[in-house]
Every structure is written in C-alpha cells, then in structure tokens.
Amino acid sequence: MEIFETVKTRRSIRKFKPDPVPEALIREILETARWSPSWGNTQAWEIAVITGEALERLRTANRQSFLDKVIPKPDTPMPAVWPELQKQRYQGIGKKVLTALSIAREDREGRLRYSGDMSSFFGAPCLLLFCVDRSLAREYAMLDIGLIVQTVCLLAHARGLGSCILAASVSYPALIRKIIPIPDTKAIIIGAAMGYPDTEAPVNQFTRDRANPDEFALWFK
Ligand SMILES: Cc1cc2nc3c(=O)[nH]c(=O)nc-3n(C[C@H](O)[C@H](O)[C@H](O)COP(=O)(O)O)c2cc1C
Secondary structure (H helix, E strand, C coil): CCHHHHHHHCCECCCECCCCCCHHHHHHHHHHHCCCCCHHHCCCCEEEEEEHHHHHHHHHHHHHHHHCCCCCCCCCCCCCCCCHHHHHHHHHHHHHHHHHCCCCCCCHHHHHHHHHHHHCHHHCCEEEEEEEECCCCHHHHHHHHHHHHHHHHHHHHHCCCEEEEEHHHCCCHHHHHHHCCCCCCEEEEEEEEEECECCCCHHHCCCCCCCCHHHHCCCCC
C-alpha cells in the first residue's frame, strides 16, 4: 500500500473479527516499527504483546473493573478538562460512534454496553501495551512512544490488520500487573488493540472529521 494511502485510510477499529493474528505478522510489524525515530536513538519503548489466555484474563478483569466502577488510576493521568474546540471534537467522535451503533444519547444501558466493549478491547485478539521505564524523562519518552505507536498502527493497516489505540486499556495498571508481569518500574503508557477488522460493522465505517491544514498550519516565508 502506498504510504499516503496508508495514512489516509487507517482508522480506529472498534469491532474486530475473533480470528487470531499470526505471531509471524506481529513480529514482522515490530521488526519494521523498530526503525521509528526516537530521542537520541534511545529506543526507550518496551512493548508487551498480549494474546491468547493472558489476553482473555486481562479482558475480563478490565471490563469487570469498569463495570464495578473502580476509579481509573492510569500511569498517565487523563485530562479532566479540554479547551472548547477540543471538547467539541472529543464529543463529536463519541456521537459518531454511538450513532453508528444505533445507541441513543439517553440510552444509558446501551452506552454502558458500549463502554464495556471498549474495556474489552472491542474483541481484539491481540493487545499491545507500550511502556517506558520510569527513570526516563517522561515528556520525550511520550513522544517516542507516540511515534512507534503510530508506526505500528500504520504497518498493521498496510498488512490488512485493524487497530485502535486505547487509553481505556490502561485505566487500571495495577490490575494489568497482576495478570501480565510488567514491573512497577515501567510506566504503562498506552495500549493498542489489534486484529482483523470487521469491515461490515457500521462502527468501522462512519466518515471521520479532520480540520483543514489551513486551520492548524501557519506559513512563514
Ligand atoms: C492516545 C490515544 C488514546 C485513545 N484512546 C481511545 C479509547 O480509549 N477509546 C477509543 O474508542 N478510541 C481511542 N482512541 C482513538 C481516537 O478516538 C481516534 O484516533 C480519533 O477519534 C481519530 O479517529 P481515527 O483514529 O479513526 O482516525 C485513542 C487515540 C489516541 C491517540
């Protein structure tokens, strides 16, 4: 797939087929993604690839914590407030997803079911958790993580896989550490669900919005 096409057609996948992702494919993606840039070539990312039984245990436990209304305590705090423009966009994607799923705004049960699905990583057969050692200066490490996450997602897409970067997968790091032996010395930054996309699902089909480059790029000549 041509790079411009890959970037434009990658989208967050919120319904996956149960088919497992071949380990060789995940290895090929990581083998290529390691060429992502990083601060001073520090390559400080550490990635837990979770599939099979371990993933099912994590999926069940994460969903249950959400349903039990356990207060999230992610290693990266979630912003409590957004400036108006970002708030509108954030609400906009929420509306699009719920509309695609035919869940009305006042349908509390439907919304809860959807959030439960999100906490279950949308049924993906693979979850990647991106971590950094806590001894690293977090700001630049976060940039490096962002770069490799995007590279992984694009490569996955180029190989016919879908992905969804999921803050919802790292809400309960203490729970993750009970199931996956990630030491507390590593901050669990973000997760990405991965698998074959259910291309028929409306939630994977709605049109997405982006600002025009003239709204965010200033030119100086
Ligand atoms: C850091 C980060 C965290 C995200 N967390 C979630 C999440 O918890 N749940 C979700 O459905 N999507 C999540 N997303 C996906 C975004 O909603 C999505 O990238 C955005 O709406 C743009 O849509 P697109 O990826 O389909 O182009 C996350 C994306 C990023 C970059």
